[in-house]
Amino acid sequence: MSWMCARKGTTRRLACVHKPRAAPSSFFSLDHSSSVSNSSKLLRSQSDTMARFPSQQQSRPVHATPFMNHSNTPSDANYDTANPSYIRKYLRTYGLTPPRAESYETQKARCLAQLGLKSTPIDKFLYLSTLRKNNVHLFYRLVTDHLRELTPLIYTPVVGEACQRWSEIYQQPEGMYLSWEDRGNLAAVIANWPQPNVEITCITDGSRILGLGDLGINGMGIPIGKLALYTACAGIRPEATLPLTLDLGTGNKTLREDPLYMGSRRGKISPEEEREFMDELMAALTERWPGIVIQFEDFKNPFPALERYRDLYTCFNDDIQGTGAVILGGVINAVKRAGLPCKEHRAVFLGAGSAGVGVAKQIVEFFMREGMTEDEARGCFYLVDTKGLVTADRGDKLADHKVYFARQDNNGEQYKTLEEVIDHVKPTILMGLSTLGGVFTPEILRKMADWNTAPIIFPLSNPSHKSECDFESAVTNTDGRCLFASGSPFPSMSFTNSTGETRTYYPGQGNNMYVFPGIGLGSILSKAVRVTDNMIYASGAALSQALTAEEIERGLLYPDITRIREVSIVVTRKVMRAAQDDKVDRETALRTMSDSDLDNWIKARMYDPHTEVRALEREVGHLLSSLGSLSPALNGSSEDLNGSKL
Numbered sequence: 001m002s003w004m005c006a007r008k009g010t011t012r013r014l015a016c017v018h019k020p021r022a023a024p025s026s027f028f029s030l031d032h033s034s035s036v037s038n039s040s041k042l043l044r045s046q047s048d049t050m051a052r053f054p055s056q057q058q059s060r061p062v063h064a065t066p067f068m069n070h071s072n073t074p075s076d077a078n079y080d081t082a083n084p085s086y087i088r089k090y091l092r093t094y095g096l097t098p099p100r101a102e103s104y105e106t107q108k109a110r111c112l113a114q115l116g117l118k119s120t121p122i123d124k125f126l127y128l129s130t131l132r133k134n135n136v137h138l139f140y141r142l143v144t145d146h147l148r149e150l151t152p153l154i155y156t157p158v159v160g161e162a163c164q165r166w167s168e169i170y171q172q173p174e175g176m177y178l179s180w181e182d183r184g185n186l187a188a189v190i191a192n193w194p195q196p197n198v199e200i201t202c203i204t205d206g207s208r209i210l211g212l213g214d215l216g217i218n219g220m221g222i223p224i225g226k227l228a229l230y231t232a233c234a235g236i237r238p239e240a241t242l243p244l245t246l247d248l249g250t251g252n253k254t255l256r257e258d259p260l261y262m263g264s265r266r267g268k269i270s271p272e273e274e275r276e277f278m279d280e281l282m283a284a285l286t287e288r289w290p291g292i293v294i295q296f297e298d299f300k301n302p303f304p305a306l307e308r309y310r311d312l313y314t315c316f317n318d319d320i321q322g323t324g325a326v327i328l329g330g331v332i333n334a335v336k337r338a339g340l341p342c343k344e345h346r347a348v349f350l351g352a353g354s355a356g357v358g359v360a361k362q363i364v365e366f367f368m369r370e371g372m373t374e375d376e377a378r379g380c381f382y383l384v385d386t387k388g389l390v391t392a393d394r395g396d397k398l399a400d401h402k403v404y405f406a407r408q409d410n411n412g413e414q415y416k417t418l419e420e421v422i423d424h425v426k427p428t429i430l431m432g433l434s435t436l437g438g439v440f441t442p443e444i445l446r447k448m449a450d451w452n453t454a455p456i457i458f459p460l461s462n463p464s465h466k467s468e469c470d471f472e473s474a475v476t477n478t479d480g481r482c483l484f485a486s487g488s489p490f491p492s493m494s495f496t497n498s499t500g501e502t503r504t505y506y507p508g509q510g511n512n513m514y515v516f517p518g519i520g521l522g523s524i525l526s527k528a529v530r531v532t533d534n535m536i537y538a539s540g541a542a543l544s545q546a547l548t549a550e551e552i553e554r555g556l557l558y559p560d561i562t563r564i565r566e567v568s569i570v571v572t573r574k575v576m577r578a579a580q581d582d583k584v585d586r587e588t589a590l591r592t593m594s595d596s597d598l599d600n601w602i603k604a605r606m607y608d609p610h611t612e613v614r615a616l617e618r619e620v621g622h623l624l625s626s627l628g629s630l631s632p633a634l635n636g637s638s639e640d641l642n643g644s645k646l
């Protein structure tokens with residue numbers, strides 16, 4: 001599916017113009033002099049893309065290695081109070097932590113108690129950031145064991161406030177910043193990243209952070225938060241992730257005038273300059289880490305970059321494609337529950353941006369797979385932007401990505417407001433991807449309930465206060481009949497409907513966090529040379545099938561969030577199968593593996609923070625026994641006091 005070629009039948013190929021600038025020899029006085037070279041030029045073809053992968057590329061290691069922090073010294077995770085004494089001695093941290101080797105449960109109890117002492121969400125966010133820095137394995141043990149409670153603190157909604165206040169609350173380096181001023185030298189700057197084996201990066205330029213607008217480099221919270229979920233939900237090792245924020249200027253004048261703002265004061269660079277910068281960036285990233293998966297996030301206009309790079313690099317755009325897939329998963333289930341055939345659905349989308357168009361296109365694909373023609377499927381969609389219903393004869397120049405959905409059947413009439421559009425369409429599906437909190441008013445919700453037995457209502461804008469309506473309003477104004485999913489989490493609620501039945505209602509969280517971890521891991525493990533449309537679709541379809549009987553019984557549209565790690569394995573497998581079907585996988589030996597063997601193979605490669613100390617113990621044990629020097633003085637076990645044997 002070509003995002004920039006919205007007019008049917010046209011295929012616009014963008015010329016790849018890349019003019020690397022020579023790095024001044026004095027740019028950095030570092031011993032790594034990998035400035036942009038000829039070999040880092042934008043790769044031009046599939047065979048070039050294949051050539052990026054060394055033929056002997058190793059499978060990712062299953063064993064644990066001591067975690068290295070950003071200055072390439074042993075990180076504070078090596079001071080884990082769960083480490084038994086002989087590990088502390090091996091790591092030379094013996095004596096530097098209190099003597100007792102603690103169980104995970106004890107550690108977690110302390111962390112949760114400390115977290116409870118923090119009174120505001122941002123204080124909790126900062127506490128967790130510091131914990132991740134101080135003891136990465138403990139942080140992930142805590143997060144994976146308390147996903148429901150902690151995800152909102154490290155991701156949406158709290159990450160939204162963290163981004164708005166990033167330059168005020170900044171405490172420590174946690175990712176990489178690349179500036180327009182660094183152009184020509186991006187490879188040299190990237191060489192500063194201390195981790196040698198990066199497998200995935202999440203990149204933003206901060207220009208559309210959630211529904212909060214242009215936040216410039218303050219958007220760094222997003223790549224950090226997303227990559228934390230890659231680790232927590234799909235087990236990509238923390239040190240294999242690179243949060244990356246581009247300082248390409250900001251259109252946010254308030255930020256530029258804020259003395260604490262940590263980015264450049266320039267206005268946003270032009271689209272042409274951005275393209276030049278991105279060309280160099282993509283080449284530099286893949287030059288250093290040939291197998292890297294590149295995820296674009298929260299760019300204001302992400303369509304040109306996706307179109308330009310999708311066939312050249314292993315990359316995807318989470319807001320267009322990840323969101324499309326996750327909502328596809330929820331819609332497949334909602335359509336089934338609503339009981340209407342696809343062809344009888346009419347979907348109104350408030351918001352015709354990256355997410356709106358990305359979601360609509362995935363559902364078109366679903367309707368087509370259910371037997372409709374492309375024109376019939378497309379005809380079910382009514383997109384609304386700031387100027388009203390997107391029509392072909394509206395009189396303004398439509399952005400390329402909207403043209404595909406422009407209505408031609410409006411008989412010259414233009415519908416300017418959401419209310420006018422929904423009265424005209426009487427939709428069965430109402431989607432919100434507009435950044436306009438509360439715009440699905442009680443009146444609109446009641447109309448949806450009048451027109452439909454089971455209205456599908458997905459207010460998907462983030463964070464919570466940008467949601468087009470909250471769960472309570474949707475339930476109460478539809479008499480509990482809506483099929484609901486929101487981008488940010490809402491609590492479940494008890495409600496008595498008009499027939500006097502009281503029950504608990506559970507909101508769905510239609511957030512791309514259900515799919516991007518699996519898309520990323522599937523691409524890494526299959527060593528995909530590209531991320532294809534089938535891989536994206538497969539992630540959403542897999543998600544729709546991942547519910548248990550009990551979850552279906554509870555009326556859920558998405559699996560319970562506490563099962564997300566388990567669900568990510570299935571999503572990963574389906575993404576890998578789609579990569580195999582499309583023959584973009586390089587780990588071809590996996591093609592003949594059975595599904596259950598492949599699941600086990602995936603699982604064995606997932607980072608599990610609970611087994612890190614045990615894995616380290618095994619590694620040190622093997623090392624010492626192979627040296628024949630496993631002396632009693634080096635023995636020890638958890639919950640022993642360590643100090644007795646030196």
Ligand SMILES: NC(=O)c1ccc[n+]([C@@H]2O[C@H](COP(=O)([O-])OP(=O)(O)OC[C@H]3O[C@@H](n4cnc5c(N)ncnc54)[C@H](O)[C@@H]3O)[C@@H](O)[C@H]2O)c1
Nearest residue numbers: 210211323351352353354355385386434461462487511512
């Ligand atoms: N739930 C998820 O997983 C998920 C994923 C991606 C994006 N989102 C959310 O979706 C929202 C939109 O993201 P995007 O990337 O599409 O942004 P975008 O800027 O590309 O698109 C926003 C769209 O909303 C429209 N809009 C804005 N104000 C409007 C108004 N007053 N009336 C009518 N339309 C209006 C714009 O015209 C545009 O079409 C954000 O809040 C984002 O957080 C959610």
Ligand SMILES: O=C(O)C[C@H](O)C(=O)O
Nearest residue numbers: 156210298319462511512
């Ligand atoms: O970041 C999220 O929570 C989802 C999505 O990518 C967004 O931009 O809102």
Ligand SMILES: [Mg+2]
Nearest residue numbers: 210297298319
């Ligand atoms: Mg996003």
